[in-house]
Amino acid sequence: MGEEVKDVIMSHIRRDIMNGTLSTGIRFDGRKFDEYRPIEIQRSVIKTAEGSAVARIGETQVLVAAKFDVVKPFADRPKEGVMITNAELLPMASPGFEPGPPDENSIEMARVVDRALRSAECVDVSSFFIDDDKVLGLYLDIYVLNHAGNYTDAATLAAIATLMDTQMPKIENGKIVRGEFTGPLNPTSLPVTTTMVKVGENWLVDPSRDEERVLETALTIGTTEEHVCAMQKGRGSLSKEELFDAMEIAFKRGDDIRKLLKE
Amino acid sequence: MSDSKGKVELIVNGKRMDGRSADDLRDVKIQVGIINEADGSAYVEWGGNKIVCGIYGPRECIPRHGASPYHALIKCRYMMSPFSSLEEHSRSGPSRRSNELSKVIREVFENLIIAEKFPNTQIDIFIDVLQADGGTRTASITAAAVALANAGIPMKDMVSAVAVGKAGDMLALDLNKLEDNFGKSDMPLAISNRDKKILLVQMDGLLTKEEVMEMVDMVEKGCEKVHHIQTEALKRFYQDGNEKVKW
Numbered sequence: 001m002g003e004e005v006k007d008v009i010m011s012h013i014r015r016d017i018m019n020g021t022l023s024t025g026i027r028f029d030g031r032k033f034d035e036y037r038p039i040e041i042q043r044s045v046i047k048t049a050e051g052s053a054v055a056r057i058g059e060t061q062v063l064v065a066a067k068f069d070v071v072k073p074f075a076d077r078p079k080e081g082v083m084i085t086n087a088e089l090l091p092m093a094s095p096g097f098e099p100g101p102p103d104e105n106s107i108e109m110a111r112v113v114d115r116a117l118r119s120a121e122c123v124d125v126s127s128f129f130i131d132d133d134k135v136l137g138l139y140l141d142i143y144v145l146n147h148a149g150n151y152t153d154a155a156t157l158a159a160i161a162t163l164m165d166t167q168m169p170k171i172e173n174g175k176i177v178r179g180e181f182t183g184p185l186n187p188t189s190l191p192v193t194t195t196m197v198k199v200g201e202n203w204l205v206d207p208s209r210d211e212e213r214v215l216e217t218a219l220t221i222g223t224t225e226e227h228v229c230a231m232q233k234g235r236g237s238l239s240k241e242e243l244f245d246a247m248e249i250a251f252k253r254g255d256d257i258r259k260l261l262k263e
Numbered sequence: 264m265s266d267s268k269g270k271v272e273l274i275v276n277g278k279r280m281d282g283r284s285a286d287d288l289r290d291v292k293i294q295v296g297i298i299n300e301a302d303g304s305a306y307v308e309w310g311g312n313k314i315v316c317g318i319y320g321p322r323e324c325i326p327r328h329g330a331s332p333y334h335a336l337i338k339c340r341y342m343m344s345p346f347s348s349l350e351e352h353s354r355s356g357p358s359r360r361s362n363e364l365s366k367v368i369r370e371v372f373e374n375l376i377i378a379e380k381f382p383n384t385q386i387d388i389f390i391d392v393l394q395a396d397g398g399t400r401t402a403s404i405t406a407a408a409v410a411l412a413n414a415g416i417p418m419k420d421m422v423s424a425v426a427v428g429k430a431g432d433m434l435a436l437d438l439n440k441l442e443d444n445f446g447k448s449d450m451p452l453a454i455s456n457r458d459k460k461i462l463l464v465q466m467d468g469l470l471t472k473e474e475v476m477e478m479v480d481m482v483e484k485g486c487e488k489v490h491h492i493q494t495e496a497l498k499r500f501y502q503d504g505n506e507k508v509k510w
Contacts, residue, residue, distance in 0.1 A: 076350075104366040107359050115467045119448075219464075228475055231450070231466035233367075237374045238461050240479045247472050 015214040019200040028210060029058075034249055036206040039260055041157065043165040051166025051185065055158035057206060059148035064140055064158035066166045068176060070130065071137035081128020081135040085114035087142040087155065094147035108232070110142060112193070113156050116222035116230040120191035122163060134174050138166075149209040152220050156193040161261060163187040191229050192257045193222045194250040198236065203246065205253055219243070221250035225258070271445045273430040280441060281310075286481055288425065288437045291492050293406070295413050295500035297508045303414025305496070306508055307406040310439055311396025313510070316406040318414040321384035330385070334378035339369035339388040341403055347395040349440075364400050371404055371424075371453050371462040377417040386416060397440035398426045401451050404463065409493050413500070422462055423493060424453035425485035427478040429468060434478055436485050450475070452482040456490045459483065 021028060031037065037058030046052035049065035073080060087110035089097045102110075117123065117140075128136035140162065142155045167181035197207040197215035204211055207218075217236025222229045228247060238246075273280060283289070289310030298304035301317035324330035341364045345355040357365075368390070376386065388411070390403045401424035408422045428435060428449040430442040443449055448468025454461055461479075470478070499506075 102359075104362050107362045108366055111359065111363050119467045119469055121469075224469070227469040227471060228466065229469055231464050233370070233461065233464045235370055235373065237455070237458075239459070240461060240476075240483075243461060243464065243479065244472070244476055247475060251472070 011214050014210060015199070018210070018214055022200060022202050022204075027204065027208075029208060031206075033202055034205045034253065036253060036256070037208070039157070039257065041161045041260065043161055050169060050181075051162045051164075053158050053161035053165055054145075055154045055161060057150060057154045057157070058208070059146060060151055060154045061145040062151055062154040062158045063143040063145055064155065064162040065143075066162050067139045067141070068169045069137045069139065070134055070174065070176060072133055073129075073135045078133075079126060079129050081125040081137060083114075083118070083123055083125060083138045083140065085110045085117070085140045085142065085159070087113070087144070089144050089147070089151075093144045097144075097147070109152050109155060112152060112220055112222075112230060112232045113140075113142065113159050115232075116156055116191045116193055117159060117163070119222070119229040120189045120224045120227075122160070122187035122189045122191060123185065124188065130171055131174055136169070136171075136176075147209070149212050150195050150206050153193050153195050153206060156191065156222065157257060157261075160187065160190055160192065164261065189224045190258045190261055191222050191224050192254040192261075193220050193230065194253045194257075195220045196246050196249065198238065198242075203242070203249075205249060219246055221246055223250050223254035225255070271441065273442055273445060274433050277433075279430060279433075279435060281439060283435075285433055286436045286484065288485055288488055289439065291402075291405075291489060293409055293492055293496035294506065294508055295409055295496050296505050299505075301410075301414075303410045303412070303416070305406045305410040305413060307402050307409075309396075309398065309402040309405070310437075311394060312392070312399055312402045313394040314390065314392050314399065314402050314406050316391075316403065316410040317389045318387065318407075318410045318416065319389070320386035320414075321381035321416075322387075324383060324385040330383045332382050335376070335381035335383075336385040337369055337373050337376055337378060337388070338385055339365045339372070339390070339407075341365045341368055341390045341392075341400070343392045343395060343399070347392050364403075367463055367465065368400065368404055368407065371422060372407065372411065374460070374462050375408075375418040375420055375422060375455065376411065377419060380417060395440070397438050397443040398451070400424070400463075401426045401437075401453065404453050405489055405493065409496060412497055420455040420457045420460075421490060421493065422453050422455050423486040423489035424451065424463060425482050425489060426451040427482050427485070429470070429474075434474060434481065436481050450478055450482075452479065452486075454483060454486045456486070
């Protein structure tokens with residue numbers, strides 16, 4: 001209960017101060033409303049995985065690693081490989097994260113990232129076929145290392161950077177030869193998510209932890225170059241006009257991030 | 264949601280497999296007060312979906328240390344029965360999917376329930392899908408809204424929910440299971456009836472901005488029809504009393 005009282009009182013004070021600052025057109029950290037914190041991507045950080053990347057958005061850091069295994073295909077798709085996305089909100093990453101099995105927040109985040117990648121069809125799972133009853137399974141593990149706000153966008157970014165970094169394993173006699181590769185996975189599109197939150201009357205792109213504490217509405221939109229590929233509303237409500245405006249912003253910021261990814 | 268692409272002919276001569284046109288809803292039937300032990304309840308038949316919803320509370324918060332001195336906690340448990348799909352018997356209990364859906368459904372009602380009236384308590388929303396035919400989350404939200412009204416929980420507004428998607432290349436309201444499985448996109452929405460606020464939006468597949476805009480308008484109209492069915496069900500219950508459920 002102590003935590004709750006602190007959170008409620010603090011967030012009221014924070015909200016008042018924040019609304020005051022926002023009414024002058026800038027955010028606590030000096031950003032414009034539609035501006036991301038500095039974004040940095042580092043690839044091939046885990047040598048034991050077939051692909052990996054760390055994405056930093058401001059102080060938020062998320063690691064994604066890709067591992068292949070030989071698995072059974074799903075019964076309704078015997079010729080296709082599988083891709084499984086899982087997220088861990090590491091207890092070290094935030095005072096609010098606790099050890100234990102994945103909670104609803106990490107499940108939701110993993111499923112939003114998964115939907116964005118899957119809808120964008122960036123991985124051709126039919127190329128994962130090995131033999132009858134044998135296909136490649138691609139495990140994408142998302143590790144949130146430091147949560148300074150907006151881990152969803154950092155996770156999608158690290159995930160797509162990981163897919164760009166991933167090498168296809170060599171297969172011999174239906175088994176993976178570890179450490180030998182046949183070429184890059186080459187994702188065919190670059191899905192990116194853009195998270196926006198409403199504080200007072202203002203929509204803020206890429207919320208900081210402070211902004212997340214006082215948000216009224218949260219919305220994540222995944223985009224490719226031409227399409228919306230995922231949407232998820234978190235807390236709160238919005239009008240359809242706000243939704244349409246948010247899509248516009250998501251395409252713009254998404255294109256910025258796609259440029260970064262191609263560097 | 265959708266994953267396989269157009270292996271089945273979903274649209275023939277401009278009509279959908281079940282004879283509906285693009286903006287037709289399936290048959291929706293709602294019955295109120297079907298679980299007499301619960302504080303409020305509703306049963307929804309929506310196409311081939313059969314969903315029951317029971318409400319308990321406001322009641323003591325368990326565990327007690329989780330209670331808030333400021334408002335009632337809203338808890339939601341959405342679950343599919345292991346016999347609810349045509350495929351194999353699934354494992355009972357929560358799944359990653361049901362965990363996510365419980366969360367997004369709870370977040371719909373956190374916007375509506377006047378929780379500040381009941382500090383230190385919790386309000387439970389229990390939803391069980393007995394038979395599934397696509398669009399269970401939207402049917403669940405529709406049922407829960409009616410059940411909460413039946414429980415006398417004060418709310419700022421009512422809510423109705425309908426999904427819209429792409430069957431073949433046609434934008435189509437209220438996808439059934441086949442259209443969902445073989446269609447190209449799916450976007451469930453929940454919209455409050457008076458304020459027209461979007462309380463739930465999720466989406467997968469690939470859509471242009473213009474398509475999304477058109478689909479939101481389709482859902483708005485669909486929600487008005489659903490809202491009418493919801494209010495009629497409540498009126499029937501409070502005028503004529505309890506009717507026995509025909510499962």
